[in-house]
Amino acid sequence: MAKETHEFQAETRQLLDLMIHSIYTNHEIFLRELISNASDAIDKLHFEGLTNRDILEGDENYEIFLVPDKESRTLTISDNGIGMTREEVIENIGTIAKSGTKAFLEELKKAKESNEDVTDKDMIGQFGVGFYSAFMVAEKVTVVTRKAGESQAYKWESTADGSFTIEECEKEKRGTSITLTLAKDYAGEGEDDYTDPYTVERLVKKYSDYVRYPIKMNFMFEETPKDADGKEIEGAEKVKRTELRTLNSMQPLWTRSKSDIKEDEYNEFFKHQFHEWENPMEIFHTKVEGTIEYTALLAIPAHAPFNLYQTDYEPGLQLYSRHVFIMDKCKDLLPDYLRFMKGLVDSPDLSLNISRELLQQSRELKTIGRALEKNILKSLAKKLKNSREDYEKFWNEFGKSLKIGVYNSMYSGGDTIDKLKDLLLFTSSKEGKLVSLKEYTERMPESQKKIYYATAHDKETIEQLPQMETLRDKGIEVLYLLDPVDEFAIETLREYDGKPFHSISRGDLGLDDAESEEVRKEAEHIQKENDDFIKDVKEALGGKVADVKVSARLKSSAVCLVADEAGPSLSMEQTFADMNNPMFKAKRILELNPHHALFEKLKELHAAGKDSADFKEYCDLLYTQALLIEGILPENPVEFANKLAKLMAK
Structure with missing residues (x-):
């Protein structure tokens, strides 16, 4: 048969350009595509x-x-698979614009113009699609093939x-050889030199390490001859040696x-792969067969990376399809609160796009993700x-991460809170140990209606808070929220097992026992008796506080600062300020202990004149003291010191 020249249909050049420049965003994956095609060809032969x-x-x-050749600027990929007849060559790789592929690419082009995704997983790994990625790096592609069982x-x-x-043409054995005559940009120096055996080896390791058939290549060496004792012979000329290596682990x-x-x-x-x-810390190895088939190998690392919660950290699992590497950081499989998980998922059922590069938010992907999430949370429980x-x-x-997941649920919706609330731990005033919300509520006395918590940077600060005095004396357990995200998570939860959360530095403590009720009534009585005095203290502080009250929670301390029940807490205000967002302000309420000597001293100064400098300075000093107790620096430390x-x- 003489050489025949076939013209593609008129629009083929445009379609091929779309294949090369629009579908594939990473040119080095051409080798993955051609190796995958070779593996498919061997699969077909094995089956037949x-x-x-x-x-x-x-x-x-x-x-x-694989045969890289720097002199001829070529890279050849050969297999001993099923091979092709003349008709199959024309049908599979000769007619890129055959009706099915053409229609598909037209839809793809329209979708790309409207920023939509189109997939057809049945086309992945077939000649006529991935095969044409070769033209990203090659000036010319030559295919020599012989069908198994035939001679031509x-x-x-x-x-x-x-x-x-x-x-x-002549070909001694069955199978297919694809020779790429590489463009100059891909046959020079560096990482893009695909005539360099080590570059080729790196790409095989990265993308095709788990292809089930051996991927082999010769490596050429020059070495000095050695004597019988294995020592190099001095002055001898170096000789060339060829070593055949299998590049993939299979x-x-x-x-x-x-x-x-x-x-x-x-x-x-795990250590090598990631x-x-x-x-x-823990390994999860899962294999699922059924409607959707997949294998997952996940792990919880021993330690959190230093940048786990920073914007430059990239979470996500590695993704494989039929043991072929697809992408490194698939963020769509696990929710962000499991961003610390490392691992991979391998499935033949994923809806990949035509280039095998990108992944849609497919039903299969969501199903796998939900199953993985459930498995991880079940294991943690x-x-x-x-x-x-x-x-x-x-x-x-x-x-x-789990606490951030609870907080973010207010934006993402769903049942995240129900999934995570029983996995949360907080430091407790009971022996300073970590406690779950379930453990806390199970040991609450029957009279206690709320879950109490306090916020600070460390346990010692909380234990010295004046607000802790009454609760400590009553033996009421308090959760210590030591991380800024803790309070945001608690605020999102709102309640656990029907019991609301309550900050000890916010509003009234709401204790229902007879003693607390008596103390509350006494404070209200003293407040009424000293109404003018209390109003003048508030006036002396200007706009620094929203209110001044006689305290029902203080015992030995002179003063404390609490936030209004309805607004942000003092610690939240500080957190927002640290993030350069001073818009969220707590409504500060100064509480005075009517049984402390300073209360009477302040009343004496007030009796001498509410506009006196001493009265105003005492009011300001008490307020600043309350700030310092809460860990808040005064606006003017020098003025306070003076x-x-x-x-x-005096």
Whole structure:
């Protein structure tokens, strides 16, 4: 048969341009596509060979062979798979604009123009689609192929100029060889030199390490000859040596049965695959078959990365389809509160786009993600119940993620709160240990109607708060919120098991016992008796406070500062201020202890004249003292120091 030249249809050049420049965003994946096609061809031969042994031609040593050649500026990818007939060559790779592919690409073009996604997973891995990624790096592509069981081979060639040629040729063995004559940009120096064996090896490791057939390549070395003792012979000329290497590991760890994998193998794989230094805290290995098939190998790292909660941290799982690497950071599988998870998912059922690069928010993806999330949370709940020490170790590293997840649920909706509320731990005033909300509520006395909490940077500060006095004396347990996100999470929860959360520095404590009621009535009585005095204290402080009250919660301390029940707390105000967002202000209420000596001293100064400098300075000093107790610096520390020095000098 003489060489035939075939013209593509008129729009083919435009379609090919779309394939190369619009679908693929990363040119190095061309090798992944061609290797995947070679693997598919071997799969087809293996399947047919199950019922027709003659088609194997006595050769069942399946392999993919790569030959980079710097001198000819070529890279060849060969397989001993099923091969193609003349008609199959024309149909599969010769007619890019055949009706099905053409219609698909037209839809793809329209979708891209309107920023939509179009997928057709059945086209992935077939000639005519991924094959054309070769033209991203090649000036010319030559295909030599012989169908298994037939004697005639064919050569297909194109420069993507709108035409291709096909002719008969000789090929000793079945299979297909694709030779890329590389463009100059991809046959020079550096990472984009695809004639460099080490560059090719790197790409195979990155994208095709788990292809099930060996991917082989020769490496050339120059070495000095050695004597019988293995020592280099001095003065001898170097000789060239060829070493055949298998570039891929072939069998992914995650495809093996869990019972056959040792803990050390899991640990080593995790450290190698995800560049970790320590063994993971926990491994999750799941294989699911049914409507959607997938295997997941996930892990909780030993420690949180330093930038886990910073914007430059990229969460996400590695994604594989039929053991072929698709993407490194798939953020759509797990919710953001599980951003600390490392691992991978391998599924043949994912809805990939035509380039095998991008992933849609597909039904399959969401189904897998929900199952993974459920499995992880179930495991954490089990750990909390059965291995408290291990769970607390996890919590100290990653608990903040779960609390952020609770807070973010107010924006994302869904049932996140119900999923996470029983996994939360907080430091407690009871022995200073971590406690779950369930544990707290189960040991609440029957008379206690609220869950009390306090906020500060450390336990010691909370324990010294004047607001703690009454609760401590009554033996009421208080949760210590030591991280800024804690209070935001609590505010989002609002209640647990029907019991509302209540800050000890916000509004009235709401204690219902007889003693508390008596103290409250006494405070109200003293407030009424000293109404003018209290109003003048408030006036002396100007707009610094929203109100001044006689306290029903203080015992030994002279003063405390609390926030109004309805607005932000004092700690929230500080958090917003630290984020350069001073708009959220707490309504500050100054509470005075009527049984403290300073209360009477302040009344004496008031009796001498509400406009006197001493009265105003005492009011300001008490307010500043309350600020300092809350860990809030006064606006003018120098002025405060001078007033204090003046008072001490009297």
